[in-house]
Amino acid sequence: MHHDFLDKYSDLDTPLHRLDARIKMLSAVALLVAVVVTPPRQPAEFILFALLLALLTLISRVPVLHIIKKSLILSPFILLVAIFLPFMKGGTTLWEGHFVVPLRISQEGIYIFLNVVCKAYLALATMILLSATTPFIQILHAMQAFRVPRLVIMILSFMYRYIFLLIDEAERMLTAHEARRFGLRRRRKLTSFGQLVGVLFLRTYERGERVYQAMTSRGFDGTVRVMERPRLTTTDGLLAALFITLLAIIKVLGALLYV
Amino acid sequence: MHIPDGFLDTKTWMICLGAAGIGLAVVVHQTNRQVRERIVPLAATVGAFVFVAQMINFPVGGGTSGHLLGGTLMALLFGPWLAALVMTVVLLVQCLIFQDGGLLALGANCFNMAFVGVFSGYFAYQLLWRLLPRRLRVALSAFLAAWFSVVLSAAVCSMELAFSGIVPLKQSLIVMTSVHTLIGVGEGLITAAILAALYRQKHAVVPATERAPVTRWEYLFGFGLLCVIGLFLAPFASPLPDGLEKTASQLNFLSNEQTIAPSVIPGYEFPGVHSSFLAVLLAGLVGLFLVLAFTYGLLRLTQRRSAAHEGRKTDAP
Numbered sequence: 001m002h003h004d005f006l007d008k009y010s011d012l013d014t015p016l017h018r019l020d021a022r023i024k025m026l027s028a029v030a031l032l033v034a035v036v037v038t039p040p041r042q043p044a045e046f047i048l049f050a051l052l053l054a055l056l057t058l059i060s061r062v063p064v065l066h067i068i069k070k071s072l073i074l075s076p077f078i079l080l081v082a083i084f085l086p087f088m089k090g091g092t093t094l095w096e097g098h099f100v101v102p103l104r105i106s107q108e109g110i111y112i113f114l115n116v117v118c119k120a121y122l123a124l125a126t127m128i129l130l131s132a133t134t135p136f137i138q139i140l141h142a143m144q145a146f147r148v149p150r151l152v153i154m155i156l157s158f159m160y161r162y163i164f165l166l167i168d169e170a171e172r173m174l175t176a177h178e179a180r181r182f183g184l185r186r187r188r189k190l191t192s193f194g195q196l197v198g199v200l201f202l203r204t205y206e207r208g209e210r211v212y213q214a215m216t217s218r219g220f221d222g223t224v225r226v227m228e229r230p231r232l233t234t235t236d237g238l239l240a241a242l243f244i245t246l247l248a249i250i251k252v253l254g255a256l257l258y259v
Numbered sequence: 260m261h262i263p264d265g266f267l268d269t270k271t272w273m274i275c276l277g278a279a280g281i282g283l284a285v286v287v288h289q290t291n292r293q294v295r296e297r298i299v300p301l302a303a304t305v306g307a308f309v310f311v312a313q314m315i316n317f318p319v320g321g322g323t324s325g326h327l328l329g330g331t332l333m334a335l336l337f338g339p340w341l342a343a344l345v346m347t348v349v350l351l352v353q354c355l356i357f358q359d360g361g362l363l364a365l366g367a368n369c370f371n372m373a374f375v376g377v378f379s380g381y382f383a384y385q386l387l388w389r390l391l392p393r394r395l396r397v398a399l400s401a402f403l404a405a406w407f408s409v410v411l412s413a414a415v416c417s418m419e420l421a422f423s424g425i426v427p428l429k430q431s432l433i434v435m436t437s438v439h440t441l442i443g444v445g446e447g448l449i450t451a452a453i454l455a456a457l458y459r460q461k462h463a464v465v466p467a468t469e470r471a472p473v474t475r476w477e478y479l480f481g482f483g484l485l486c487v488i489g490l491f492l493a494p495f496a497s498p499l500p501d502g503l504e505k506t507a508s509q510l511n512f513l514s515n516e517q518t519i520a521p522s523v524i525p526g527y528e529f530p531g532v533h534s535s536f537l538a539v540l541l542a543g544l545v546g547l548f549l550v551l552a553f554t555y556g557l558l559r560l561t562q563r564r565s566a567a568h569e570g571r572k573t574d575a576p
Contacts, residue, residue, distance in 0.1 A: 032363050037269055074358060078263050084434055085426060112425050119265025120361075127264075127358040139355055149287050151298065155348050158303030159310070163352070166311040174315065194452025197312055197327065201453065202462055208304030212297055 009062045009132040016060040021138035022145050023236045027243045028130045034247045035122045038254065040115040045254030046122065052246065053125050062132045070128050071121060078120045085113040136160055162207075170200055260328075260416055260439070261353065261368055264361025268423040275419065276366030278487045282374050282480070283347060289340040289476060302341060306348045309333065313349075330372060330412075331380030331405040332450045336457075339381040339477060346373035367419050370487065371412045378481050380408030385473055386558060401454045402447035409446045413439035418491040428495050473558060478551070485547045 010017070016024075031049070038045050057064060086109035095105040131139075137157065144153050177196050181189070267275070290298055309329040329349075333342035347369050353359040360368045387400035417435035421428035 029362065032264055032361070033269075036264055036267075036272075036363055070358065074263075077261060077359070081262075081266065081420075084431070087430075116265050116425060120263040123264030123361055123363075124358055127354075127362060131356055131358065136356060149283065151287055151291070152283070152344075152348060152351070154299050155302045155306060155344070156351060158299060159306045159348060159352060162304050162307035163310055166307045167314070170311050170315060190448055190452050191456070194449065194454075195456040195459075197315065197449070198453045198456030198460065200312065201308055201457065202460060204304050204308040205301075205462075208300045211304065212300040215300060 009066060010135045012061060012133075014059060014061050014133075016056065016133050019133075019239065020230070020232060020236050021134050021142040022232065023240045024130060024134055025139065025142045025146070026240055028126055030244050030247055031126050032123050034251060035119055035126070038115070038119065040111045042254045042257070043114075043118070044257035045250060046118045048250045048253060049122050050125075052250070053122065053129065057129060060129065060133050062129065066132065067125055067128050071124050074124060078117065078124070082113055082117050082120070085116060086110050162204075165207075166200075166204060169203065173200060260372060260413055261350075261360030262364040262371075262416060262419070264363050266361075266423065266425065267364055267367055267419060268425075271419055271423045272363045272367055274487075274490070275370050276363075279347075279366035279369040279374070282343075282370070282483070285476075285480060286340055286343045286347070286374075290344050293338070293340060298341075298344075302345050302348065305333065305337070305341075306345045306352075309345060309349050310352060327449045327453075328372065328376070328409060328446055330376035331384070331401070331408045331446070332453060334377045334381040335384055335401060335404075335450075335454060338471070339377050339480075342377045342381070343373050346377055349373075367416075370484075371416050371419070374480075375415050375484055375488070376408045376412040378477070378484060379411045380404045381477070382473070382481060382554070383407045386554070389558070397458060398451045398455050402451040404447075405450035406440075406443035406447040409443035410436055410439050413442075415488055415491070418488065422491045422494065478555060482547075482551050485551060489547050 031052075035046075035049055054064075057067060086105045087103055092107040093104055097103050134142075137160075140153050140157050143156075144150070173196060177192070181192055290302075294301060309327075312327045312329060315326060330342060330346050333345050336342075337345075350360060350365065350368050350373055354362055354365050354368070381404075384400050384404035387403055388396050391399055413435045414432060417426075417431040418428065420426050420431050
């Protein structure tokens with residue numbers, strides 16, 4: 001169907017897309033850890049990490065606009081929590097005021113705020129880039145290599161398939177609901193919404209039963225057999241090592257450029 | 260309530276990841292025992308349902324809209340194990356595809372929403388359902404349980420943020436719980452409405468009127484969750500918060516049942532515990548244990564009473 005918003009651009013053909021998913025995931029986790037352990041007052045590191053991400057984005061040919069747009073969608077979640085940070089920390093007072101309750105912005109609070117927001121956005125960009133360069137099925141394969149329980153991976157791979165079906169189903173039901181619920185009062189709205197989601201649930205549940213019966217009749221015994229993954233080449237290993245060395249260099253540079 | 264990466268410091272997300280990993284192993288084991296090979300299609304379809312249901316916005320009024328989180332609803336329909344598994348998988352998909360919630364913070368998010376969220380809703384429903392008058396009990400206990408589960412998850416989330424040292428505990432608790440008190444009302448209304456609609460359909464999935472009693476493993480898991488929450492709270496009860504980094508690994512080891520037994524001895528004088536920090540922690544654990552024992556006793560009592568009242572049905576799932 002038309003739901004390419006799930007992992008858009010993951011089917012491009014660039015060096016970054018061709019790279020083994022295991023290497024990409026490992027590098028992404030290394031980058032996340034490197035970003036997250038950055039202490040406040042080392043802003044140089046954030047700039048270097050941002051440059052690194054920009055370089056990777058350039059290689060992957062994923063439109064920068066896509067990454068910005070996606071991170072903007074998720075911004076409210078980050079800012080909603082972060083907005084309270086400057087007010088909550090003790091230390092040198094920068095601004096004092098009164099709005100319903102007494103408020104105070106401190107210098108330490110501002111540092112923490114900037115630090116957290118930078119980290120959150122860099123981590124977000126990393127994850128957006130990972131999902132824009134790696135089809136979901138390959139991420140699952142990588143997770144299997146990293147010893148995530150098999151059951152969880154199987155559920156994930158099935159679920160990924162059903163999400164598309166269910167979104168379509170939910171859209172059809174919502175259209176029908178919109179067309180018929182004209183002029184409902186508030187209380188009736190709640191019950192009609194409950195019925196809508198309840199019916200969606202029953203349809204899903206019954207679909208799950210049918211799928212189970214279909215699978216059993218074809219010999220499903222609780223295990224899924226997958227083809228062998230391609231083996232990791234020396235180049236893959238070298239690339240991962242290179243990337244992690246790069247991260248280490250950035251960390252050292254950041255520590256030297258301490259403000 | 261999805262914590263992005265960058266908000267938790269290294270010790271916090273590592274502890275959470277460890278706790279969530281152990282929790283997931285238990286949950287997978289328990290679900291496997293319950294539903295066996297049916298588990299894959301069932302959990303996958305239901306997970307997709309939760310995922311899609313979270314995308315449907317429901318107008319709350321005043322121009323804002325809320326959406327279902329679904330942890331309590333799943334726990335009421337399928338029991339806490341499958342519910343926890345489904346919520347974990349939903350969080351994984353949200354993190355990997357939608358980047359909603361960080362990858363390193365995934366352990367914390369799982370802990371808050373898939374474990375604490377599901378189990379608190381489940382325990383609250385079990386208790387309320389037995390205490391409330393029969394006419395209202397399904398809808399009202401579902402509403403209150405869902406509300407409680409959302410507020411508790413938010414409180415645990417703010418504890419983790421405070422444990423990371425980016426916010427003071429008191430303020431973040433106040434902000435997070437007050438915001439989620441409102442969100443919880445929406446969640447409670449939607450959960451009750453969906454459950455009521457399902458009851459009206461009289462479908463096979465709807466839980467029988469006689470609730471299956473809480474099992475021993477469920478109590479144990481709930482106690483484990485309380486222990487981890489106690490760990491997050493411990494440094495704030497202590498006059499020596501600086502000792503935290505050093506003892507974090509030790510604490511993780513200490514927070515199991517064996518260490519509780521000797522701490523009933525007055526004065527906390529037993530070998531290996533020198534700092535007041537550990538004493539406070541142990542005192543906290545004893546407190547948790549008492550709360551749990553009280554809840555357990557209450558549940559057992561009410562279970563026996565309702566069984567005596569209505570006669571146990573054998574066909575209950």
